[in-house]
Amino acid sequence: MSAVGLRSKGVFAVAPGFALALGLLLGGCLDNGARPLMGLNQQLAHTAVNRDPALGSDWLAVIGGREGREQVRLVRLSQGAPVPLPGLNRPDARPVSVAVDQWGERLALIRELEGRRELVLYRRSLQSLQLIPIEPAGVPHRLALSADGRVLAVEVGRGGLSQVDLLELP
Amino acid sequence: MLLGPSLLSLLLLVQACSLPWGIRRQPSPRGVLGLGAESRQDPALSGDGRLLASLVLRSGRSTVLLQDRRSGQTMPLPLLRGQQPHSSPSLSWNGRYLALLVWRGGRRQVVINDRATNRLLPLPLRGDQEAQRLSLAPDGRHLAVELVEDGQSRVEVFNLGEWLEPDPVPGSLLGQAPGSGSRP
Incomplete structure (x- = not known):
């Protein structure tokens, strides 16, 4: 199951922190080894x-x-x-x-x-x-x-x- | 005092060619790059400034064109054929890597064309993320992607260090920024 597949309203409503953490974990590595810079991307997302x-x-x-x-x-x-x-x-x-x-x-x-x-x-x-x-x-x-x-x-x-x-x- | 015609012509010529602070304008791309009156958009330069990528229309579809900036010589990009429209080209230092958006499988996708190994490397994105713009770091270690989700634009940066060999940037750690008194 993909990280996106987990992003149902129910999951976020019950445990938003858990869902976010799991999403980031699953999305942490793409198939080819390209890795998102988590800290920077989260900081950019604040804007x-x-x-x-x-x-x-x-x-x-x-x-x-x-x-x-x-x-x-x-x-x-x-x-x-x-x-x-x-x-x-x-x-x-x-x-x-x-x-x-x-x-x-x-x-x-x-x-x-x-x-x-x-x-x-x-x-x-x-x-x-x-x-x-x-x-x-x-x-x-x-x-x-x-x-x-x-x-x-x-x-x-x-x-x-x-x-x-x-x-x-x- | 009246200026003679020759002096006036000389002054006009100097004024036309000069820009402030020693900036020089390369002769018109029409002449050097051999495109005549063809429209071109979205320029990208290799880190050393030697190569220029830009978008031109081919059969009505936006197509990336890679050229030597000074001679206008065109470099073939056979792996990108049939994947137009292309958009948002970005080059590494020596131009080994060309990152861009192509049309594949009915959607816009991020790919990196490794010109040294003649490979096309796709960067899959999650779910319904749609890429709008790209920027590849000169050494090829990072890629910044502008994504649109729910109508909002945001930027994510990816580390490609475990995926791509670096495109070496000469003196990147020891060099000094041009025109600056000190290293930032």
Whole structure:
């Protein structure tokens, strides 16, 4: 019987703790040996919504929070703890897509601010935020950052067509 | 002071090519990557920035295309044929592993294409979990999956260390983040 098969209302109503523990136990290993990181996944589950994950070796960047109040979060996998990102999140901005390098040092972000989308590069050690212009003009939708932090690929909508812009970073 | 035509042209050219802080724009993907006016979406880069994966339409179905970023040379992905639409590609450091979502058995599934051994490794999910987005760590040791359950998105991270050989990341423990004064 699968863990999902046990998730009947009755089981949860009588012994929710037991059912959760059993579910986690049975779901702990998938057939091929891939193992969920239980502690981290439980911590992430405390947030109402998490989406658009980006991994950089020991770092996980996600967009999470409640609807309309989402923020970029950066978690160190080995410590299972988020790190502060001063100057990156703004209450009036909606994050769209995020990427992180392997050191958790550079984060690239597309965010929506006052109805317009912009591309920014954040350097964590410097707490600096740099706006990168989209040229020719277009609407950025999604991005990727190479783990070495040197190349940025941005999907940009222009005139009904999606294109990929490639930027080399110093 | 009036600028001569040649000086004005030079200034316009410099302005068009330069971005702040030394950022350089690679010449248009149209020219380098050989796709003409074809639409492409959802880019992913190998950890070393050498390879670019993106989604293009083939026979009306979203199909992942793997290319050398500089030359535009396309790498074959024979194991992924017939499993479109593809979505959310993600590459390891050297591009040995390509994780993505494919359409198999009437549902969207997580697979990892090991290009070194020419194998396609499925990552089965429990029950009615549906994967939306993926991100593979550069060394291939972890995979983050955005799942949708009951209309809510959440992220789970899987350890693949007992399943995949690592895709070595040179100097990952000794290296220094570019442009930073100290290791984080």
